Amino acid sequence: MARELISTAPGFDGAFAALLETQREAASAVDQTVAEIIADVRARGDAALIELTARFDRFTPESPEDLRIGPDEIAAAAERCDPALIDALKLAAQRIRAYHEAQKPADFETTDADGVRAGMRWRPVSAAGLYVPGGTAAYPSSVLMNALPAKVAGVGRLVMVVPTPDRVLNPLVLAAAHLAGVDEAYRIGGAQAVAALAHGTQTIAPVDKIVGPGNAYVATAKRQVFGTVGIDMIAGPSEILIVADGDNDPAWLAADLLSQAEHDAAAQAILITDDPLLARRVAQAVDSLLKTLPRADIATRSWQANGAIIVVEDLYDEAPALVDRIAPEHLELAVDDPDRLADKVNHAGAIFLGRFTPEAVGDYVGGPNHVLPTARSARFSSGLGVLDFMKRTSLLGxxxxxxxxxxxxxxxxxxxxxxxxxxxxxxxxxxxxxxxxxxxxxxxxxx
Amino acid sequence: MARELISTAPGFDGAFAALLETQREAASAVDQTVAEIIADVRARGDAALIELTARFDRFTPESPEDLRIGPDEIAAAAERCDPALIDALKLAAQRIRAYHEAQKPADFETTDADGVRAGMRWRPVSAAGLYVPGGTAAYPSSVLMNALPAKVAGVGRLVMVVPTPDRVLNPLVLAAAHLAGVDEAYRIGGAQAVAALAHGTQTIAPVDKIVGPGNAYVATAKRQVFGTVGIDMIAGPSEILIVADGDNDPAWLAADLLSQAEHDAAAQAILITDDPLLARRVAQAVDSLLKTLPRADIATRSWQANGAIIVVEDLYDEAPALVDRIAPEHLELAVDDPDRLADKVNHAGAIFLGRFTPEAVGDYVGGPNHVLPTARSARFSSGLGVLDFMKRTSLLGxxxxxxxxxxxxxxxxxxxxxxxxxxxxxxxxxxxxxxxxxxxxxxxxxx
Known part of the structure; x- marks a missing residue:
């Protein structure tokens, strides 16, 4: 169902270029609406937040104080969750924290032969805001991935905002916030939450940096407040690129491809292999798995519109250049010598080494961050990390x-x-x- | 002429907040024009570049090849310059290169107790574009400051664009480009040059990241192509904040304040001191120097509209919090123990330690970068550096x-x-x- 490309076939270059240029995300024209919401929050503060929450989230906070999710409510959330899930979150948090501790940058100071002192010093951002989507995309794993780098960086005040449509909130999201050390939380969302974080209201002190995924309103609001505060990247639809030799289980690879396809109809899953038989068997396994997946509708649309299987002659010779042109968010190397291939690749957000490292393990408990550059931006940008919550000051004497x-x-x-x-x-x-x-x-x- | 604030006086908090909130930069409404120029370059490539150059820079390139500034022309430029200036550029380049070499980040890889391999790897951006303004703001020092971090990062292809109104180009700019290792150069500017770098033309291959200062058209074009390529910060008007005790020469401090004021009428120069007598003498020295400065008109407008002198009771106790709220681009600490004060400051782009470190030495030959965060963005962002031309890939196995x-x-x-x-x-x-x-x-x- 996905398109198939063969590197030795005539027209491959054009077909590959067309694959790269496919516009997967529809432009959304919400600029004006978002600008009005931001202006309203700047002008009226908490009163605007309450009205906008009533309009978009279908409940009316009783007072400005009621916008806040109290520390007791956050601390108690874990009791409402399956203990096995809390244990899983704890393992994830511990592993993510350990990985990000290793990212902490070093300062330096030198005095050169001319007697000039020169140095570089890192300091954390003072306050950061974390946007957590509500509803179906309320992922506790995203709370950990966005909050922990900030806390490892030393951010003193980490503020979470999360919309709670009909005043319903996933307790696992709160439990993750508690585990990650979130300092304040508010039951607000949309462009109004971004505006409150950037400009402050009577109840919510402004922050210096805003991170976290969100819908088109949230993304547009982040773009509009950029400059007043820092923002992370604007995340696009997920992508996975698998480079696999013939010695792989087709079902494993099919599941890996669909693990990104199930996120979003605009997601993209691509397989590069040197084995035409594996290519056919993976395509069949995808079709077969799609019959059982609860999110089959989304995954099918993604696979049909944006999926691809590319057959090459020599993986180690041909794949790295194709990988670099795709610059994928996630790159799985399901081959005998993944390190040799990884070394030849320049542009990828995250690399998963070997047949037993499915991308999904990295989404939750691997340790590295799952917030990664999409839409070929791995050519020039990086996944979320500790450095995103710190800044450098140069010193000269x-x-x-x-x-x-x-x-x-x-x-x-x-x-x-x-x-x-x-x-x-x-x-x-x-x-x-x-x-x-x-x-x-x-x-x-x-x- | 500049406003004076006294930290113990009634109304200080409001006056200080007003100083922070002063809107110094006029918003420019060039979005539509820039979007049309970008679309034109995307559609017609070199032909559009030639026509737009004829229109905006008042000369018509003879052919697409003529858009390029040849390697021979770049290599020969130094011969047309004062040898003393070439020596000064060489000293600057050597010092800037040495400082930025120390910024190069380290990779890591660990295998943890669970047997999971996790690592982080840095790689350079493949190709970068450097915008260099033409005309009065064609500063060879900026070429060094933007190009050298890219080359130290390992960028393989560094492309300079510089408008040459009436086909005139400052040979010192070309000499700096040659010294810094610029690989290609084109005599184009404005939004059309940014469009060519981002999207490519028949003659100019696209790059992955665009850096460098420019006017409102250039800044807007960079914003519009962001996502297709990476960009550096959008630079605002210059700022200097000096914290000085009474034991300073007022003329030195006055010159330092004016060194930023002379950049732009929207620039901001602020002095914080605990000595009311020094405050008065610096204000007098500024007035006196303004009578002799060639750029007195610009500097006077900046000082009158945006300058300030703030008198506090205790420098070490009071200044750090005020500095953090201003989050200045440049911070001079003209005090006995600059390290003690520097340690208490969290937010500043660059710190200049002691009475013999005028900011201007850092603009040219100190070593640290002079491309620094303005408009309070030092709260969340950093000066230009090697990391801006590299990106991280996480590894999991x-x-x-x-x-x-x-x-x-x-x-x-x-x-x-x-x-x-x-x-x-x-x-x-x-x-x-x-x-x-x-x-x-x-x-x-x-x-």
């Missing part, structure tokens, strides 16, 4: 001697660029004139 | 044993989230059913 050594070059370049106050600020300290500056400095050069 | 240890938790969570193909891709490998999945898996569980 001269004394009179070292400024005397490197300052004249700055003075010369400032003169050449016509920036005379730049030159003066060096020249006054060195008692040197600024090249090309008409009048002599009038300040006291000091000691 | 299970074998049959380790998947048996951590897989069941993934299976449980996939079931709870209603993502049954996710569950299947783990369950088939473990020969375990997916919780809540109606039908039994049909695949062969394999060995």
């Amino acid at each position: 001269c004394d009179a001697d070292s400024l005397r050594r490197i300052g004249p070059a700055a003075l010369a370049l400032a003169g050449a660029e016509g920036l005379h106050a730049h030159g003066l600020s060096v020249g006054l300290r060195l008692n040197m004139p600024v090249p090309g500056m008409p009048a002599a400095p009038t300040g006291d050069p000091g000691d | 299970c074998d049959a044993d380790s998947l048996r240890r951590i897989g069941p938790a993934a299976l449980a969570l996939a079931g709870a989230e209603g993502l049954h193909a996710h569950g299947l891709s783990v369950g088939l490998r473990l020969n375990m059913p997916v919780p809540g999945m109606p039908a039994a898996p049909t695949g062969d569980p394999g060995d």
Whole structure:
């Protein structure tokens, strides 16, 4: 049902290019609506949040205080959940935390031969907001994946917003928030929640960075508040690319392909193999599994519209270049020597090594983040991590001697660029004139 | 002329908040024009570039090949420059390169107690584009600051675009490009150059990331192509914040304040001091220097509209919180113990330590980057660096044993989230059913 491409067939280049260029996501024209919601929240604060929640989520918070999900409610949520699921969340949290601890960056400071001190220092963002979708896409795993990097980074105040249509909230989402160390939570969603996080209201203090997935309104609101706050990437539909030799169980690979296809009709699942027989058997296994999947409707639409099976002659020679052009969110390497293939690949959000590493294990408990670049953006961007909740400050320190050594070059370049106050600020300290500056400095050069 | 605030005076909080909220940059409504230019370049490629260059830069490239600035022209540019300036550029390039080498990130890979391999790998962006403004703002120092981090990161193809109004180009810009290792250069600018870099033309292959400053058309074009390619921050007007005790030469500080004010009437220069006498003398020194500065008109407008002098009682106690609220692009600490103050500050793009480190030395030859976050975005973002030209890929590897240890938790969570193909891709490998999945898996569980 998905398209099939053969690398040695005529027209392969054009067919592959067409696969890359398929527009999978419909543009949504909600800019104006979102702008009005943001303006309303900025102007009226909590009152706007209450009205918008009544309109979109079909319940009316009793008061501004009622917007908040209290710490007791968050702490008690785990008791309403299956203990086996809480244990699974705990294992996931522990593994995700350990992986992200290893991401923490190092500062440096050096003093060079000219006596100039130069350094770089990392500090956490002070406050971060985490958007958690409500309804069917309320995934506790996403709470862990978005919240834990922030806490590992040292973010002091982590605020979760989650819409609760009809005032119903998945207790497993709250349990995950509790495990991850979320500091505050509010039962609001949509563009109004993003506006509250970015600009603050009487009840909700503003944050500096907003992360987390959401629908078109949420994504558009994030774009609109970008600059006032930082945002993470705008997530597109999921993607999986599997590179597999003939020595694989077709059903395993079919399940892996469908694990992304079931997310969204716009998702994309692609298999590259050097075995035409495996290609046929995987296609059959996909059809067979689709008969049993609860989300078969979504998965079928994704597989038909965007799925592909590509047959090549030599996996190790041909696949890496194709992978780089696709720059997939998820890359499974179901081959004998996955490290050799991984090393040849430049552009992928996450790589899953070997036949026993299905992408889904990484969605939950592997440790690396499951928030990853989509739509070929792995060419230039990375999955969510600790660095997204930190920022660098550069440090520079001269004394009179070292400024005397490197300052004249700055003075010369400032003169050449016509920036005379730049030159003066060096020249006054060195008692040197600024090249090309008409009048002599009038300040006291000091000691 | 600039506003004066005293931290112990009534109304300080409101006055300080008003200072923070001053809108310095006028919104520009060029969205539609830019969208049309991008669409034109996408549709007609080189032909559109030639026509738009004729219209905006007042010369007509003779052919598509003529859009390119040849390698010989770039290599020969240094001969047309003052040798002292070439030496200054070389010193700058060497120092900037050394600083950025120290930024190169480390990969990691671990195998944990469960036998799971997890790692993180950095790779450079394959191709990057560097926008260099033409005309008065054609700064060779900016070429170095934008190009060198890319080359240190390992970017294979670095493409410079620079408008050359009337076909005139500053040879020092080309000399800087040559020193920095720019691989290709084109005499195009504006939104059309950004469009060519993002989408490619017959002559110009597309890049993956675009950096560099530009006017409103360039900034808007970068916003519009974001997603197709990565972009750096959208730079706002310059800012400097100086924290100074009474033991400073007022003329030095005045020159430092004006070194940012001379960039742009929308720039902002602020002094925080605990010495009211110094405050007065700096204000006088600013007035005096303004009489001699070639760019006095711009600097005066900036100082009058956006400048401020804030007097506090205790620098070490009061200044850090004010600094964090301003989150300045540049922070000078002209005090006895700059390290003690720097340590208390969380949000600043770059910190200049001590009385002999004017910000301007960092603009040219310090080593750290001069492309820094403006408009309070140092709360959540960083200056340009090597990491901006690299991206991370996570690595995960299970074998049959380790998947048996951590897989069941993934299976449980996939079931709870209603993502049954996710569950299947783990369950088939473990020969375990997916919780809540109606039908039994049909695949062969394999060995």
